[in-house]
Amino acid sequence: MQFAPHTDDDIRGMLEACGLASVDELYADVPAAVRLERDLSIPQGLSEMELVAEMRRLAGRNRNLDDVVSIAGGGAYDHYDPSVGWALAGRSEIYTSYTPYQPELSQGVLQALFEYQSMICELTGLDVSNASLYDGPTALVEAVNMARSATRRDRVLVSQGLDRRYLHTLESYGRGSGYRIDTAPLSGGVTSVAEVGEDIAALVVQHPSFWGNLEPISELFDSAHRAGARAIHVFDPLSLGVLRPPADVGADIAVAEGQVLGNHLNYGGPYLGVIAARSQDVRRMPGRIVGETTDVEGRPGYVLTLQAREQHIRREKAASNICTNQTLMAVAATVYMSWLGPDGLAEVGSQCLAKATYAAERLGSLSCAELVWPDADCFKEFAVRPGRAPRDVQRGLFEAGFLVGPIADAESLLVAVTERRTREEIDRFVKAFEEAAS
């Protein structure tokens, strides 16, 4: 493969125009000692046909969700993404463009992002959304930094119901930023906080939690507010057709993994970091934000705005270092949310809830399985304790055609049921579970 269009004549002519005799002379400023005087040890290039064959070989060594039925969750879900989503987000005028630094040439992406921000505000009830972050866990890191800057406090209280990948990401970044993380324990599967300390910058609660449970979120956030802390809600965008939105339950900042909004599973990325907040924190928001304005003729148009927060202006004092984000995933999410509309969103939520509840009841009635939190309410996910090691059960189920997980702890695994699953699939899954777990 080679995409450079130069003919030999072009190269000769261009070198001549530059007053050079050879391509090597282009690198005359490179000291001899640092030149690579050998070929890279990488195979020679491939024709497109050979490359496709190689990629098919690699892809063929994986079993994918067209081969097995996914009952898996833990932050990535097999929801249905309609054809229209990527047919539109996949338009090459959009996907081959860079960040909209020249707004007159980028109204398409800018308007799509403005609509994305609008829809995230509609979903969450909050005042402001940015144009995307990398993924759910890194969005949480940014939210915590916002809370620290707002409260000038350096401790974060994190519910034990938070997905550990979020916690681990928070810990990694904390090595540089120097915040301290405390955890609020679970009791009966939900977070219990007697009192939030006066030195806490933020209380972080995932609702529905990693375990799938609905949290007493309003009460938790009330205690955060009493202590002057920011309330950070890690939410599931597809739950918001049926569950109370972050603004209603008292969240100041809401973050989410936006993969569920019409994005492919892609073995973990690219996903979509969603963040929204109240207007009190608008100047603490990280990353790109699109605003509406007018042009010199008074016509409406869109630009990147509030750039004084950002790294290219504020440099070492910037609210965040983010530059490249996940715009394309936000565009796909915008198409998907528009496809659903209010009724589709509510229907997806209702189906997830009903199907997960059905699966939980069926699994809970097996003698070889036990629901970990039988009294908790769930949305689309719950934890189950099989009679055998979770890893073996997961493997056995995979062989039987079902992906379940992740492994939640030494004894249990998560089960997630989306609108995509049918009753017949759930029944077959329960049967296979019985065989794998006993």
Place this chain on the structure above:
Amino acid sequence: MSGVGAPVRTTGPPVPATLREVSRRGRRAWSLPEMDVPPVEVPHEHRREGRVGLPEVSERDLVRHFTRLAQINFGIDTGFYPLGSCSMKYNPKVAETVAALPGFQRLHPHQPEETVQGALEMLWRLERALCEITGMHRATLQPPAGASGELTGLLIMRAFHEKQGSPRAKVLIPDSAHGTNPASVTLAGYRAVQVPSDSRGLVDLGRLEKVVDDDVAGLMLTNPNTLGLFEEEIQAVAAAMHRVGALLYYDGANLNAVLGRVRPGDMGFDIVHMNTHKTFATPHGGGGPGAGPVGVTERLEPFLPAPVVGFDPEGQRYFWDSDRPDSIGRVHGFGGNFGVLVRAYAYVFGHGRDGLREVGERAVLNANYLATRVKDAYPLAYPGRPMHEFVATAKRFRSHGVRAMDIAKRLIDLGFHPPTVYFPLVVEEALMVEPTETESMETLDAFAEALLQVAREAETDPEPLHEAPTTTPVRRLDEAKAARELKLHW
């Protein structure tokens, strides 16, 4: 003469109404199977009241709307996009085809390792290739963009120094550095200290040596630097840093220039990030996604984010290696932007060793050719030979009331995406031009003619420059108003 009498109006198509304006109660695009299990009520205290204010549109509405939005957006597939520092080269279609294979796209991140051996093999082989290209020992593929790679690299730097006894306090950056560098330095818990450039636009070695002490954790550098010039004294710079035990960080935004010719590791760099969305042509998606793999030398390997991909040669199997006690931990929710890495893999192995070297050579050739064609009208900010991009200054047009931004906007009317303007900050009225290797001599000639025409207009009749653009859906937008009268949603 334009603009006499009648006011200038845009001739471009207008931006469409938002979907909210198109929305009609009761219209819909969605369809789902009938619910086949008993319905369940949401407990009262958790139940959402009222409908969410999402648009209600038909699928045809949706298609027309986003098709229109695509049509008023400029991508590489639309035309020449010489946006400096961004390596806006052609994005091969085959990369899209292979990334869409269900065997990549329909993989769940929590699948057992034995069911994703092809994915892990791909990541392993990509890591090996990236290490070979950069002269590093091992790499993490987790960081989802360049800035994230920077922070990852700086956290590795911090962990390394901590292990030696003290994290140290300062990180040096050149005054021409990209904004993400100082921002990442702060997030890594360090103080950014600027090092000035000398009269050649290179790191001022004398001044550097004065600020280097054993409280310096490292230096961040691109090479070629953000002025498009090769830091000739790189070995001396590296020696100055290593003498005090500090590390050298390579911002790989400009790696395209030196592919197959020079490796950061051989220049003395200890940590390297790459931007796959620049060098390896993964589409930037209008702002992202990207991927920012970070390579390190052997002594830094223990600090890499966990997990990394492992290979067991005996069992011939790949696995996630999480047992890494000195690791800085996880920097992404899962294993990084896998779908982007698939495209980078296709690019690297599709080109192969000769192909990659040619990519770099032709990128440098194109930039030199274009610079030669326009440098009389747009003098280079510094005298050295440019590599894959050049930074010119438009300051001589200031006396005619013309700014770099006016030139950029006029180029739009002539059918081109403008170069990067006002970066790097050390150059007045900067125009940073990066043509990339995938443009033909004819395109470069046409762009050079356009630039020369604009220069002539700037001196004789600057009006079209001030009015520009006039061929776009909107003309110049009021950014001050946008920031003052915040309207961030409908």
